[in-house]
Amino acid sequence: MRDLIMSDNARIYFFNPTPKNSNNGLYFIRMGENMPDKNYFVERYGDTRRNLGGLYVLEYVISGQGYIECDGKVYHVKGGDVYFLNRGFAHRYYSDKDDPMHKVWLNCAGPYVAGIFDSLGITEGVFCAHFDAESLFKRLRDLLVSVDYKNIDR
Numbered sequence: 001m002r003d004l005i006m007s008d009n010a011r012i013y014f015f016n017p018t019p020k021n022s023n024n025g026l027y028f029i030r031m032g033e034n035m036p037d038k039n040y041f042v043e044r045y046g047d048t049r050r051n052l053g054g055l056y057v058l059e060y061v062i063s064g065q066g067y068i069e070c071d072g073k074v075y076h077v078k079g080g081d082v083y084f085l086n087r088g089f090a091h092r093y094y095s096d097k098d099d100p101m102h103k104v105w106l107n108c109a110g111p112y113v114a115g116i117f118d119s120l121g122i123t124e125g126v127f128c129a130h131f132d133a134e135s136l137f138k139r140l141r142d143l144l145v146s147v148d149y150k151n152i153d154r
Contacts, residue, residue, distance in 0.1 A: 009035035083126060
């Protein structure tokens with residue numbers, strides 16, 4: 001089954017559809033921003049990017065509200081929240097219809113990311129915290145859009 005992603009208001013800043021082997025074990029796959037969209041909906045089935053050890057999703061909600069469903073739990077997120085979606089878990093997340101999310105996000109994979117999650121003790125499918133991470137995501141976006149593909153580690 002394929003992941004389902006529905007959004008009419010997305011900006012993709014970085015897209016690496018076929019990440020190559022990396023000496024550091026860190027694979028940036030995609031980064032973008034979603035403008036408020038009451039129909040925004042994503043459903044992943046837990047086996048995304050299995051060839052890279054699974055997909056990790058990191059997101060920061062700039063404004064608005066949304067919901068994440070994973071393992072029978074529903075998480076409410078709002079402006080100022082950052083959340084991590086762990087690899088190997090099926091999950092769905094979507095905007096509130098009356099106050100849709102505006103958010104920035106990063107999809108990544110690899111043993112380096114797995115080590116970070118493990119060292120932080122994140123073993124559940126979803127981890128949410130209220131933390132102003134907008135400037136960090138913007139800095140990462142600026143770094144990724146400036147990548148010189150001739151110098152990518154292959």
